[in-house]
Amino acid sequence: MVKATEGDSVSLDCNYTIDSSSKTKIPWYKWYRCLLNWEEISNTTEYFKGRVSTSSPHEFIDKASANIVLHNVTITDSGMYICEVNINGISRHGNGTFIYVKEREYEDFAAHVLITVFISIRIMSVVLAVVVLLIVFLCHNKKGKQLVFPYAMKISIFILG
Numbered sequence: 001m002v003k004a005t006e007g008d009s010v011s012l013d014c015n016y017t018i019d020s021s022s023k024t025k026i027p028w029y030k031w032y033r034c035l036l037n038w039e040e041i042s043n044t045t046e047y048f049k050g051r052v053s054t055s056s057p058h059e060f061i062d063k064a065s066a067n068i069v070l071h072n073v074t075i076t077d078s079g080m081y082i083c084e085v086n087i088n089g090i091s092r093h094g095n096g097t098f099i100y101v102k103e104r105e106y107e108d109f110a111a112h113v114l115i116t117v118f119i120s121i122r123i124m125s126v127v128l129a130v131v132v133l134l135i136v137f138l139c140h141n142k143k144g145k146q147l148v149f150p151y152a153m154k155i156s157i158f159i160l161g
Contacts, residue, residue: 001097003102009069010077012070
């Protein structure tokens with residue numbers, strides 16, 4: 001089983017063994033996903049278009065590797081995948097690989113939002129305290145009275161918490 005998270009790339013391995021002297025026809029390989037029937041996996045398949053990387057001809061022929069990589073996987077990509085290798089008209093299937101794609105967690109985003117909200121509230125409290133101090137100062141100056149500093153400080157400390 002291969003486990004992945006939404007948006008990840010997943011490598012599906014398919015290796016085969018063959019005697020190099022028996023390669024007379026051009027070999028090929030395909031990958032399939034089992035849904036209600038077997039759906040071919042390739043960049044020409046509508047659902048997987050642009051999300052599949054395949055082994056190079058060198059890797060396939062010389063290194064016996066029929067691997068693929070699925071990019072930007074989604075939850076709906078979860079399922080059983082099987083490779084098929086055909087050499088000299090003889091096809092063989094792998095055992096299959098099950099991919100389980102889980103939803104991406106956004107806990108870090110939620111924590112970031114909470115911190116931002118908390119900081120914003122603190123900044124607004126400071127601004128409000130300054131405004132209250134300014135209003136108290138202006139009101140006392142208009143009446144010809146002196147500012148009662150301790151009273152204004154108590155108000156600002158109350159607002160700042």
